[in-house]
Amino acid sequence: MTDFWNPYVQPGPRMRRQLVLLSVGGLLLLWSALSGFGIVGPNRLPAPWDVLSAFGYLAWHDGESMLAEATLWSVGRLLAAGVLVVAIGIPVGVAMGASPRINAALSPLIDPFRSAPVVALLPILVMWLGIGEAMKIAFLFIGAVVYLIPMVRDAIQAVPQSHWIGARDLGASPWECIRQAVLPMAMPRIADALIVAVSVMWTYITVAEYVNAKVGLGQLIQNARRFSAWDQVFAGIIVIIVLALVTYQLMRYLKTRLFPWETHQ
Amino acid sequence: MNETVSQTDKTAATPSEHMVSLSLNQIIQDYPAPGGGVTRVIGGVDLVFERPGINMLLGPSGSGKSTLLNMMGGVRPLNVKTPTSGTISIDGQPCHGPHDDAVMVFQRYANRPDLSVYDNVAFPFRFKLWRERVPEKEWRARVAHMLDAVGLADKKALHPAQLSGGQNQRVALARALVLQPRILLMDEPFGALDAQTREEMQHLLIKLYRERPCLIVFVTHDVTEALMLGDRVVVLSTQPANVADDFAIHAPRPRSLDWQRSPEAVQLSERVLDQLHRVSPGKGSLRVTV
Numbered sequence: 001m002t003d004f005w006n007p008y009v010q011p012g013p014r015m016r017r018q019l020v021l022l023s024v025g026g027l028l029l030l031w032s033a034l035s036g037f038g039i040v041g042p043n044r045l046p047a048p049w050d051v052l053s054a055f056g057y058l059a060w061h062d063g064e065s066m067l068a069e070a071t072l073w074s075v076g077r078l079l080a081a082g083v084l085v086v087a088i089g090i091p092v093g094v095a096m097g098a099s100p101r102i103n104a105a106l107s108p109l110i111d112p113f114r115s116a117p118v119v120a121l122l123p124i125l126v127m128w129l130g131i132g133e134a135m136k137i138a139f140l141f142i143g144a145v146v147y148l149i150p151m152v153r154d155a156i157q158a159v160p161q162s163h164w165i166g167a168r169d170l171g172a173s174p175w176e177c178i179r180q181a182v183l184p185m186a187m188p189r190i191a192d193a194l195i196v197a198v199s200v201m202w203t204y205i206t207v208a209e210y211v212n213a214k215v216g217l218g219q220l221i222q223n224a225r226r227f228s229a230w231d232q233v234f235a236g237i238i239v240i241i242v243l244a245l246v247t248y249q250l251m252r253y254l255k256t257r258l259f260p261w262e263t264h265q
Numbered sequence: 266m267n268e269t270v271s272q273t274d275k276t277a278a279t280p281s282e283h284m285v286s287l288s289l290n291q292i293i294q295d296y297p298a299p300g301g302g303v304t305r306v307i308g309g310v311d312l313v314f315e316r317p318g319i320n321m322l323l324g325p326s327g328s329g330k331s332t333l334l335n336m337m338g339g340v341r342p343l344n345v346k347t348p349t350s351g352t353i354s355i356d357g358q359p360c361h362g363p364h365d366d367a368v369m370v371f372q373r374y375a376n377r378p379d380l381s382v383y384d385n386v387a388f389p390f391r392f393k394l395w396r397e398r399v400p401e402k403e404w405r406a407r408v409a410h411m412l413d414a415v416g417l418a419d420k421k422a423l424h425p426a427q428l429s430g431g432q433n434q435r436v437a438l439a440r441a442l443v444l445q446p447r448i449l450l451m452d453e454p455f456g457a458l459d460a461q462t463r464e465e466m467q468h469l470l471i472k473l474y475r476e477r478p479c480l481i482v483f484v485t486h487d488v489t490e491a492l493m494l495g496d497r498v499v500v501l502s503t504q505p506a507n508v509a510d511d512f513a514i515h516a517p518r519p520r521s522l523d524w525q526r527s528p529e530a531v532q533l534s535e536r537v538l539d540q541l542h543r544v545s546p547g548k549g550s551l552r553v554t555v
Contacts, residue, residue, distance in 0.1 A: 089507055162371065162373055162375045163375055163377075165340050165375075166369075166371065166375035167369065167392075168340070168363055169338055169339070169363050169367075169369045170368065170388070170389040170390075170392065170395075170440075170444070171363065171365055171389065171394040171395060171444075172390050172392040172394070173392070173394075175418065176392050176393065178393070180388075180391050180392070181377070184377065184379055185377070185378075185379075187379075209551075259379065259427075261378040261379045261424055261426060262378075
């Protein structure tokens with residue numbers, strides 16, 4: 001217990017598992033008790049076992065899996081938006097970080113959107129792009145890219161000047177300094193920015209699929225809500241949380257594999 | 266190769282290397298002082314380095330000697346005009362900005378942590394300037410030779426984090442010398458190393474210098490280091506930096522511990538310390554290791 005209030009000592013894997021079990025298991029137990037003893041009715045809080053059977057129903061029913069189909073569509077939209085975020089957001093962020101003049105010109109256009117109500121843009125996007133896929137992907141893209149660009153810019157600016165000076169002294173052109181000395185050093189933090197952007201997209205997926213989605217996890221939740229099938233609503237939310245968590249862990253793992261030198265710096 | 270090089274010429278360098286010259290003419294540097302006004306950090310320095318040799322720029326920490334060296338390398342700090350006045354010329358040509366002939370080695374070696382030792386040494390050949398000048402076959406040979414020369418041939422696949430501070434500085438040194446520069450500017454390169462490693466690195470530098478002499482300007486605040494390495498020692502005063510003393514040392518290198526204890530060395534050491542105490546009493550810090 002001497003390490004209880006010591007922020008620098010990590011618990012071992014065994015202890016960590018036990019603590020996770022304690023917190024998650026505790027919550028499940030509380031939830032079961034609330035439902036099982038009838039403290040909260042099923043119209044307000046579906047019982048865990050009802051959510052589980054709803055999950056089973058969504059996963060396989062009448063020879064088809066609504067859940068798998070919805071997940072594939074949502075993941076597909078997320079991927080399409082993600083490709084755009086990477087292809088546009090990273091070059092713009094790098095340019096802003098590498099040139100204070102570009103930054104001065106673009107940051108007033110981008111930075112305010114971090115605190116702007118992106119959800120409120122949805123009707124405007126519907127007006128411009130209609131109610132099809134383009135609107136949904138554009139919404140996810142905007143929602144994520146306004147976080148990504150400033151983070152990529154900050155990643156570039158955080159690279160110590162000595163790398164730039166060193167390359168410049170060795171005869172590199174200014175662009176070569178950015179490309180060969182600064183950008184590689186910023187890559188781990190750019191990867192962090194991407195991880196945040198993907199997390200943001202997962203939180204926005206339900207909103208993106210609010211309008212006229214025929215299939216998708218957001219639509220699935222929306223549809224279930226309309227029929228007051230709260231067990232299905234809960235199942236859908238849990239699926240999104242789990243998927244977001246899995247992508248997050250996967251990206252973290254890829255980051256440590258790609259940039260093993262980062263922790264040694 | 267067909268030319269006969271006189272055996273008495275110990276440096277055995279090509280004629281072009283003999284003709285290198287680096288001159289500082291009336292260099293003045295002012296920085297805006299906090300609360301208005303200016304602080305003069307360099308007060309009219311005149312220096313001429315004319316042939317291959319190890320030139321030590323010795324001064325207490327904070328004496329502006331690094332600023333002076335950065336100017337020679339064409340590395341300019343942001344937002345301030347450097348130098349405020351005066352000119353730096355290489356081979357008689359005034360130079361602005363980084364110069365192909367002058368390569369710097371920093372105390373913080375600036376190795377890329379994501380690249381292997383080999384790729385760090387070969388780093389300059391990623392740039393168009395050197396790729397166009399040196400064919401791949403030749404630069405690969407040079408990199409292999411330099412790795413051998415600094416004793417890292419068996420560590421070429423490792424990454425900087427797997428190396429000690431001294432080994433990292435060897436990588437930085439190899440990366441600079443692989444360009445075969447005529448001028449090498451070293452900014453307290455061994456300042457962060459422990460005493461034993463520092464001595465090893467000094468011997469390595471002497472070995473590499475013999476193999477291929479060039480004009481070295483070496484900044485240090487270590488009196489012993491200056492006396493052990495220098496063909497010439499320039500002593501700088503503090504705020505503003507000015508040349509307080511300038512003398513040659515003719516003793517052959519590597520200079521032994523016995524030489525360090527010789528009357529000549531002791532006298533020089535005292536002379537330097539006296540000078541510094543006289544021109545800048547109580548400012549900055551110096552190191553003497555004996």
